[in-house]
Amino acid sequence: MRATTIHAPFDLRVEEVPDPVVRDPGDAVVRVLRACVCGSDLWAYRGESARTPGQRIGHEFLGVVEATGPGVGGLRTGDLVVSPFVWSDGTCDYCAEGLQTSCPNGGFWGSGGSDGGQGEAVRVPFADGTLVRLPADAASDDRLLTALLALSDVMGTGHHAALGAGVRPGSTVAVVGDGAVGLCGVLAARRLGAERIIALGRHPARTDIARLFGATDVVAERGEAAEAAVRELTGGHGAHGVIEAVGTEQSMRTAVNIARDGGSVGYVGVPHGSGTGLDLSVMFDRNIALRGGVAPVRAYLPELLADVLDGTLDPSPVFDLTVDLDGVPDGYRAMDERTALKVLVRP
């Protein structure tokens, strides 16, 4: 089959790789219908996260089950399924607690020896624990399929951030980061009942989506000016909850500084740079909590899926460019240059 591989910074290739096959009894092979490019893929693309030359890439996909091992009980060939961005065994204590990202048998798509999502097919270990079945008729609904693809990562990650930010009905929430995760954070905050949602961003194409998703205010300033603007919008106090969806020292500093005393920062931006962006003294004096991390999207999939299927939740507008498999390198380039928000891949 053909799949995307990464050989060096900015050197992505789409090339022939071995066809995936069932190796372990719990495996399934999934033919990819839709995949996408994540903001976190750009860290590898830019060389800021190390990769072995030739390693696969892409961790978001949905598709059709093509084969199952003898140990797979809940899935059959032909099933339409979505995959979270990590696989997990579904049976350990962490999986039972809803923290599948800590499953000792889990792993991240594209990590050494595994398939990546940006290819024609994927061998899925622990298919019963990992995959979530979708209604068969979704396969013929392009818009729905796109919305469902977001459950693979960005929508669940935005939800995790909103939970970490402690969003409750009536909350005031600020969102740092205008990428797909930040925008899904807006959507998640609205879904959880936030009354006021302040999106930080300056690109109209993105802030328009933020407003569509429920942002009540947009702050275009940066750095200290952005902090001042959020304070002014909140009577000088800051937001009860802040969603941090970038992962840099500057964004974390901004997030802490715009949180209300006693509030929470829900962080889901993969941390880059050390922890020095965190001023613990400020957090201490003001009782600001920091919660979040890699999102256990598998845990959130059932409830978010129900809302997507009944039409109350639609993250599909975050996708603004579609490519085929050969177009993946162009898709990365567009996201790296911020001419695309999130790239959909149809292999």
Added chain:
Amino acid sequence: MRATTIHAPFDLRVEEVPDPVVRDPGDAVVRVLRACVCGSDLWAYRGESARTPGQRIGHEFLGVVEATGPGVGGLRTGDLVVSPFVWSDGTCDYCAEGLQTSCPNGGFWGSGGSDGGQGEAVRVPFADGTLVRLPADAASDDRLLTALLALSDVMGTGHHAALGAGVRPGSTVAVVGDGAVGLCGVLAARRLGAERIIALGRHPARTDIARLFGATDVVAERGEAAEAAVRELTGGHGAHGVIEAVGTEQSMRTAVNIARDGGSVGYVGVPHGSGTGLDLSVMFDRNIALRGGVAPVRAYLPELLADVLDGTLDPSPVFDLTVDLDGVPDGYRAMDERTALKVLVRP
């Protein structure tokens, strides 16, 4: 009156200062019956926190109301009262939310121009919002009075840490720090239903109190050896909740490393050193939350007071040395040299 003042590192004096009087309508003057020395006072004592020469010191006290301003409604001369370590107006949004430490009219005892607890009397601003009345007959019960004094800071701070650590019935909790706050954290964790409480400490006088307070295990190792010991005690996973009651980079690093994935670090040690002890990547990958800060002990006073009065909560064993006012400098020296755990002051 006479009160303790700090003139330079290691230079504490007990000297004549102006008698406190009612200045504002909401003030009360409290004659101090019991005060104490806090581990956080040692930062000023050692010169690691700046102080103006002659500044008062001490932020924990209980005593008898000696005078009230015309605006004080809930207290009368002769009332026995305990004070939290900050004053607060009792009427703002933060006070209503139970975050009195963020009260815009609040302040810390001993800060510029205010009285400190380690003296004969204290002018208390916003007396109605700040002070909590105690039963009059407690004044004649020495052990009870000592237990009630702990509600001024260490017991409420230990409780805040336990809440930050997310302690629930059945939790496994680890406690970093064997000072009075750490030990009160053990007590608070037991009170909240922790099933297993692992105290890190190597001084038998302190670990004996930890066991008395409910610790089920004691780890005497330090650094990486301590982390390994906690992991071994918890089946390799770490503790659901970790109470961090020291405030150094090393203690914070230990706290994060002994937390179970998905767990929480409740931190109440005043941060010293930068935030670089926090490895955000570790916290991110393992979904470890950080919650805590300066404890709003005023919010916790009513429920903890009820438990002290009915005999189910007794933090008094943390006090192991008693001095009079002239003995305060000796008391600091003893705590600085770790020959005393916590010093009680009877002015």
